[in-house]
Amino acid sequence: MTEPVARTLRMLPPKPTGFSGADVQQRLSQRRRADARFRAYGLAAIALAILSLFLILADVTGKALPAFTQSTLRLDVPVTSEHVDASAPKAGDYEATVRNALRGLFPEVQSRADRKALDSLLSTGAADALRHRVVADPALIGQIIASKALLSSDADLYVKGVSAKVSTAAGVGAAKPSATSGAVTLDLAPDALAGVLATDLAATTTAAAAPVTLDTTTPSLLLALNGGIVKITSLASGKAEGEILVPLTTADAAAAGAWRHILIATPETSRKINDRQIAFLELLADKSAIERHFNFAFFGRGDSREPELAGILGGLMGTAYTMLVTLGLCLPVGVAAAIYLEEFAPRNRLTDLIEVNINNLAAVPSIVFGLLGLAVFLNVFGLPRSSPLVGGLVLALLVMPTIIIASRAALKAVPPSIREAAVGIGATRQQAIFHHVLPVAMPGIMTGAIIGMAHALGETAPLLMIGMVAFIADVPGSPADAATVLPVQIFLWSDLPEAGFQSKTAAAILVLLAFLVVMNGLAIWLRKKFERRW
Amino acid sequence: MGAAYIIALLGLTAAAFYLGRARGAGLRTSGARAHSLPVYHGWYTGLAAAIPMLLVFTLWSPLAPRLIEHRVLSELPAALQPADDLARAAVLRDISNAAQGGALADQASPEVRQAAATFGNLTSASDWLRLAAGLGLGVFGLVWSLPQVSREFRARNHVERVVLLLLLASSAVAVLTTIGIVASLLFESLRFFAQYPWYKFLFGLQWSPQIAMREDQVGQSGAFGFIPILGGTMLITLIAMAVAAPVGLLSAIYMAEYATPRFRAIAKPLLEILAGVPTVVFGFFAALTVAPLVRAAGASIGLDVASESALAAGLVMGIMIIPFVSSLSDDVINAVPQFLRDGSYALGATKAETIKKVVLPAAFAGIVSAMMLAVSRAVGETMIVVMAAGLSGNLTFNPLDAVTTITVQIKTLLVGDQEFDSVKTLSAFALGLVLFFFTLSLNTIALKLVKKYREQYD
Numbered sequence: 001m002t003e004p005v006a007r008t009l010r011m012l013p014p015k016p017t018g019f020s021g022a023d024v025q026q027r028l029s030q031r032r033r034a035d036a037r038f039r040a041y042g043l044a045a046i047a048l049a050i051l052s053l054f055l056i057l058a059d060v061t062g063k064a065l066p067a068f069t070q071s072t073l074r075l076d077v078p079v080t081s082e083h084v085d086a087s088a089p090k091a092g093d094y095e096a097t098v099r100n101a102l103r104g105l106f107p108e109v110q111s112r113a114d115r116k117a118l119d120s121l122l123s124t125g126a127a128d129a130l131r132h133r134v135v136a137d138p139a140l141i142g143q144i145i146a147s148k149a150l151l152s153s154d155a156d157l158y159v160k161g162v163s164a165k166v167s168t169a170a171g172v173g174a175a176k177p178s179a180t181s182g183a184v185t186l187d188l189a190p191d192a193l194a195g196v197l198a199t200d201l202a203a204t205t206t207a208a209a210a211p212v213t214l215d216t217t218t219p220s221l222l223l224a225l226n227g228g229i230v231k232i233t234s235l236a237s238g239k240a241e242g243e244i245l246v247p248l249t250t251a252d253a254a255a256a257g258a259w260r261h262i263l264i265a266t267p268e269t270s271r272k273i274n275d276r277q278i279a280f281l282e283l284l285a286d287k288s289a290i291e292r293h294f295n296f297a298f299f300g301r302g303d304s305r306e307p308e309l310a311g312i313l314g315g316l317m318g319t320a321y322t323m324l325v326t327l328g329l330c331l332p333v334g335v336a337a338a339i340y341l342e343e344f345a346p347r348n349r350l351t352d353l354i355e356v357n358i359n360n361l362a363a364v365p366s367i368v369f370g371l372l373g374l375a376v377f378l379n380v381f382g383l384p385r386s387s388p389l390v391g392g393l394v395l396a397l398l399v400m401p402t403i404i405i406a407s408r409a410a411l412k413a414v415p416p417s418i419r420e421a422a423v424g425i426g427a428t429r430q431q432a433i434f435h436h437v438l439p440v441a442m443p444g445i446m447t448g449a450i451i452g453m454a455h456a457l458g459e460t461a462p463l464l465m466i467g468m469v470a471f472i473a474d475v476p477g478s479p480a481d482a483a484t485v486l487p488v489q490i491f492l493w494s495d496l497p498e499a500g501f502q503s504k505t506a507a508a509i510l511v512l513l514a515f516l517v518v519m520n521g522l523a524i525w526l527r528k529k530f531e532r533r534w
Numbered sequence: 535m536g537a538a539y540i541i542a543l544l545g546l547t548a549a550a551f552y553l554g555r556a557r558g559a560g561l562r563t564s565g566a567r568a569h570s571l572p573v574y575h576g577w578y579t580g581l582a583a584a585i586p587m588l589l590v591f592t593l594w595s596p597l598a599p600r601l602i603e604h605r606v607l608s609e610l611p612a613a614l615q616p617a618d619d620l621a622r623a624a625v626l627r628d629i630s631n632a633a634q635g636g637a638l639a640d641q642a643s644p645e646v647r648q649a650a651a652t653f654g655n656l657t658s659a660s661d662w663l664r665l666a667a668g669l670g671l672g673v674f675g676l677v678w679s680l681p682q683v684s685r686e687f688r689a690r691n692h693v694e695r696v697v698l699l700l701l702l703a704s705s706a707v708a709v710l711t712t713i714g715i716v717a718s719l720l721f722e723s724l725r726f727f728a729q730y731p732w733y734k735f736l737f738g739l740q741w742s743p744q745i746a747m748r749e750d751q752v753g754q755s756g757a758f759g760f761i762p763i764l765g766g767t768m769l770i771t772l773i774a775m776a777v778a779a780p781v782g783l784l785s786a787i788y789m790a791e792y793a794t795p796r797f798r799a800i801a802k803p804l805l806e807i808l809a810g811v812p813t814v815v816f817g818f819f820a821a822l823t824v825a826p827l828v829r830a831a832g833a834s835i836g837l838d839v840a841s842e843s844a845l846a847a848g849l850v851m852g853i854m855i856i857p858f859v860s861s862l863s864d865d866v867i868n869a870v871p872q873f874l875r876d877g878s879y880a881l882g883a884t885k886a887e888t889i890k891k892v893v894l895p896a897a898f899a900g901i902v903s904a905m906m907l908a909v910s911r912a913v914g915e916t917m918i919v920v921m922a923a924g925l926s927g928n929l930t931f932n933p934l935d936a937v938t939t940i941t942v943q944i945k946t947l948l949v950g951d952q953e954f955d956s957v958k959t960l961s962a963f964a965l966g967l968v969l970f971f972f973t974l975s976l977n978t979i980a981l982k983l984v985k986k987y988r989e990q991y992d
Contacts, residue, residue: 031884031887032884034884034886034887035884035885035886035887037886038885038886038889038890039788039792039885039886041784042784042785042787042788042789042791042792043788043792044784045780045781045782045783045784045785045788046784046785046788046789046801046805048781049781049782049785049804049805049808049853049856049857049860050801050804050805050808052808052853052856053804053807053808053811056811056815056816056819056853059819059823060815060818060819063822332704333704333707334704336700336701336704336705337701337704337705337707337708339701340698340701340702340704340705341705344698344701344702345705353709354705354706354708354709357708357709357712358708359977359981360712360974360977360978361708361711361712363907363910363911363973363974363977364715364914364970364973364974365910365913365914365915365916365941365969365970365973366914366916367914367916367941367944367945367966367969368715368719368914368966368969368970369715371715371718371719371944371948371962371963371966372711372714372715372718374948375718375719375721375722375963376714376718381596397707397711400707400708400711401708404705404708428690428694430694430697430698454810457812458810458811458812458813458814458815459812460812460813460814460916460917461813461916461917461920461941461945464916464920464945464948464949465944465945465948465949467949469949487812487814488814490814490815490818491814491817491917491920491921494814494817494818494821494822494921495921502822505818506818509814509815509818512812512815513811513815516810516811516812520807520810
């Protein structure tokens with residue numbers, strides 16, 4: 001009741017009293033302004049905290065999006081007995097089969113450098129799907145199979161527009177090449193590439209009339225015409241010189257709109273994919289051979305050194321086993337400890353010691369628990385290194401205080417009348433607690449347990465200490481296998497230099513956050529549903 | 535084999551339970567009431583069968599492999615006898631690999647294959663013996679306990695005593711954990727200090743844990759001076775607190791004093807979400823977004839910023855701690871009795887004046903303890919600094935330089951290092967010991983402060 005009174009007092013208009021001189025009024029408004037300012041600081045602080053939360057989420061989501069789709073190349077692959085022996089389909093050279101199918105799309109490409117560029121578009125796992133199909137059905141050998149070959153990470157990122165800034169536009173006026181391969185001069189309409197010259201390349205030249213030279217440190221300009229690609233090396237108004245990357249079909253003039261330019265604003269030296277590879281990708285895109293679909297493999301594969309083949313299943317299974325061990329240990333032990341301390345413990349020094357201990361353990365840095373695991377579980381007990389078993393043990397000790405504290409609070413919230421009534425009709429203390437108090441306290445205990453498990457789910461540092469950071473490509477099959485967990489997988493990927501892993505890292509973070517949201521949501525739902533006021 | 539034993543254990547226990555319960559139920563049909571319910575008789579016989587089996591398992595399992603290893607090694611020819619512990623572990627690994635038919639098992643030498651055969655025979659013999667001994671003792675327990683079931687027998691009291699012991703043992707796990715932490719840290723640290731003088735560790739100004747492989751190698755002499763790491767830890771903590779303390783405290787004040795219930799209902803869960811974000815996510819944000827931003831910002835005003843600057847790690851760590859500071863301070867501010875505020879309002883003070891001159895001074899001890907807990911959290915935080923801070927121990931107070939912290943060094947020294955006896959790995963435990971006692975004393979003082987402050991108003 002005191003609060004409204006205070007508010008009313010503050011709201012009263014200043015009465016003309018002895019204190020109402022002009023300076024008093026001024027001081028009063030100053031004090032009110034100070035109050036408003038202070039209030040604004042508080043609001044700004046909260047806004048800052050919430051803003052940083054959204055900033056982190058937006059940043060991670062933005063970086064993660066490319067990882068959820070995957071680019072594949074539609075290829076008609078002739079599976080010949082030359083590469084795949086019908087008697088041993090498993091040992092076949094499917095990589096060469098797929099490579100040849102891709103080369104077949106560009107019969108005019110002969111030079112080693114060109115072939116290398118073409119091959120590098122394919123992932124090292126491009127032939128995996130084909131291998132599975134042929135091994136499952138050897139009758140396919142000798143047939144032409146419509147297959148989807150995985151693109152390499154660099155090509156994939158280009159297709160998604162992540163690794164380079166690219167803009168394309170249809171050509172203005174006709175373009176007449178002087179040759180179909182090698183060095184070439186192009187006659188263009190005077191205003192054909194005026195926009196590109198003026199805005200995108202302006203910084204590279206001083207005199208407007210002189211031709212602009214393009215090299216690996218400037219943006220790249222490719223022209224797609226007559227079924228081939230020309231890389232421009234020098235550009236002036238109405239005239240361009242260049243080198244043909246993919247041979248043209250004819251040297252006829254391409255009509256207005258029948259050709260286009262591709263401007264890659266990122267210079268060749270600062271991207272992983274070169275102009276030659278881009279030329280092939282653009283032509284493949286023209287043939288609509290490149291498809292993007294949802295990346296199911298990301299959820300179904302283990303770790304890999306190749307970004308396009310890496311998945312989080314290994315981390316997910318490792319997390320599942322670790323959490324299973326953690327929950328199986330810390331829930332029974334934590335609840336039992338809470339029951340003892342809350343219901344049975346005599347008030348003595350030993351009980352005090354245990355209580356102080358639990359409070360202190362809750363604040364011990366998590367990495368110290370990792371040191372404990374390393375020194376005790378690995379070196380003294382000799383448990384398997386890197387295994388979810390040891391990880392689960394360490395995390396169980398780590399979250400035990402949380403669960404004990406939450407369970408004690410839940411037990412304390414059960415009114416004594418329930419215990420008294422049970423004892424009154426002849427139950428023993430233990431019967432009263434196990435049959436009557438514990439079931440009532442269960443929702444609160446479960447809420448605490450879920451929050452503790454969510455904490456354990458995101459924990460990384462102690463698991464680094466017990467060797468869960470090794471590169472493990474296999475999906476673990478039991479808690480004693482070497483494994484890694486999702487947060488450690490995130491840490492491992494974030495350290496890798498390949499650009500493709502950055503989006504994988506962010507995507508793995510989103511999966512981790514999704515699990516945390518579900519767990520915390522469950523805890524809130526439990527609390528709401530079973531909350532009881534006595 | 536472990537699985538077979540557990541299945542046998544569960545099976546025998548279940549059988550004993552049902553036998554005991556059935557016998558207990560039989561007491562009731564014959565008229566007068568028994569002391570204990572049938573289910574307690576069941577538990578009694580079940581426990582009598584399970585406890586000896588469990589004891590056999592827990593004693594046998596760690597002992598038997600050592601005896602077998604000893605036996606297998608003693609049968610190896612003298613030429614293959616391992617010289618030290620490391621070679622011993624390697625030989626045993628080869629043998630067990632050959633015994634399990636792992637990769638390269640068929641390339642093992644005939645001696646190793648012979649040893650592997652012995653190893654396999656002994657292991658399976660030991661497993662069978664364990665099962666036989668366990669089952670024998672379990673059945674003995676059952677046979678011993680079943681005739682005790684009678685009308686006067688106080689089965690419930692016995693069972694409840696065992697349950698109470700189990701509960702006590704569970705709460706002792708927390709104490710055991712602490713003992714385990716202190717013992718392992720102390721033991722390994724003492725081994726470190728036996729090889730490296732403690733005063734050089736505590737007061738040394740140079741940290742370069744690489745040990746020279748050859749006598750004549752230049753530099754990298756293996757200096758374990760703690761001061762540069764402490765300086766780096768303090769610098770990052772200071773930056774983090776410079777962010778978290780004002781923002782956390784101000785938001786707590788707003789939440790506790792100004793916010794409407796509706797605003798609180800939205801903002802509080804959002805802050806809790808921020809608190810629940812795993813630290814590895816903050817680390818990713820720090821390393822891949824904030825650090826390049828800080829670097830670019832520095833470059834645009836002509837400053838040379840290290841790519842792993844203390845500033846980036848500290849800023850993000852500050853964001854991480856904001857909800858921690860704010861929720862602790864929120865509790866403390868809410869604990870200030872309302873009559874203090876009312877008295878202030880009655881004197882004509884505005885809300886801000888009341889907060890600054892009455893509420894905050896009254897909550898001062900609690901706020902200080904909240905800040906101490908936050909500092910201890912920042913010092914012990916690992917992932918953000920591992921991902922965004924540097925590795926070299928620069929003794930500097932320039933936030934734009936790269937510094938290293940205690941936790942980063944522990945991680946760097948121990949991850950990927952299989953060898954466990956070098957000064958290098960042992961030094962990580964000395965760092966862990968320092969970290970443990972530092973955070974422990976901060977927490978103890980903070981908890982004492984809060985307790986004292988609570989008592990003041992209770």
